[in-house]
Amino acid sequence: GAVVSQHPSWVICKSGTSVKIECRSLDFQATTMFWYRQFPKQSLMLMATSNEGSKATYEQGVEKDKFLINHASLTLSTLTVTSAHPEDSSFYICSARRVGGYEQYFGPGTRLTVT
Amino acid sequence: EDKVVQSPLSLVVHEGDTVTLNCSYEVTNFRSLLWYKQEKKAPTFLFMLTSSGIEKKSGRLSSILDKKELSSILNITATQTGDSAIYLCAVATSTSGTYKYIFGTGTRLKVLA
Numbered sequence: 001g002a003v004v005s006q007h008p009s010w011v012i013c014k015s016g017t018s019v020k021i022e023c024r025s026l027d028f029q030a031t032t033m034f035w036y037r038q039f040p041k042q043s044l045m046l047m048a049t050s051n052e053g054s055k056a057t058y059e060q061g062v063e064k065d066k067f068l069i070n071h072a073s074l075t076l077s078t079l080t081v082t083s084a085h086p087e088d089s090s091f092y093i094c095s096a097r098r099v100g101g102y103e104q105y106f107g108p109g110t111r112l113t114v115t
Numbered sequence: 116e117d118k119v120v121q122s123p124l125s126l127v128v129h130e131g132d133t134v135t136l137n138c139s140y141e142v143t144n145f146r147s148l149l150w151y152k153q154e155k156k157a158p159t160f161l162f163m164l165t166s167s168g169i170e171k172k173s174g175r176l177s178s179i180l181d182k183k184e185l186s187s188i189l190n191i192t193a194t195q196t197g198d199s200a201i202y203l204c205a206v207a208t209s210t211s212g213t214y215k216y217i218f219g220t221g222t223r224l225k226v227l228a
Contacts, residue, residue: 043218043220044203093158102214104207105160106151106160109156
């Protein structure tokens with residue numbers, strides 16, 4: 001158990017457009033979902049924490065209006081990169097924490113390339 | 116400011132060697148320490164440690180937490196080329212019931228045949 005999926009796994013978009021990435025916990029309910037960004041050869045950088053039914057908590061330096069997070073249910077969170085720019089190109093990874101658990105389970109990641 | 120530091124940053128060994136990876140932390144409201152292995156995609160879970168001094172073991176991998184020293188080690192014995200990956204240490208903290216995970220920079224391990 002504890003499978004997290006992300007969709008899409010890879011996306012290329014043009015500068016100025018918006019991209020939505022979905023994160024789903026497939027076989028468990030997730031109290032909290034996390035969104036990370038990872039640059040090549042670097043560690044994961046937490047962008048925001050989202051709890052079902054409430055507003056996401058963003059880390060310092062992450063623009064709320066640019067990275068819109070919606071946690072609509074206990075199994076789905078979405079990250080929308082609005083008005084994407086080439087510097088937003090990165091590997092975005094979500095993770096989910098099971099209700100009552102301590103571990104977080106990662107999705108496979110989404111590679112975003114903005115041209 | 117909460118921080119997690121891993122060492123070494125990078126390591127190259129030969130198959131059969133034993134390696135020890137280090138993770139130290141300075142955080143408020145520590146809840147647990149987790150180890151992950153990251154190959155080409157997202158990290159995969161290895162261990163979660165909450166109690167000091169209790170070793171967790173899975174095959175050739177083992178890990179232990181020292182809460183007094185605010186650190187943890189991950190040991191890999193009889194390394195294989197398939198162990199080549201980035202090993203990430205993360206510390207879970209909790210404030211007012213809200214969990215957050217802080218990641219270290221990772222240790223890049225390369226095992227040569």
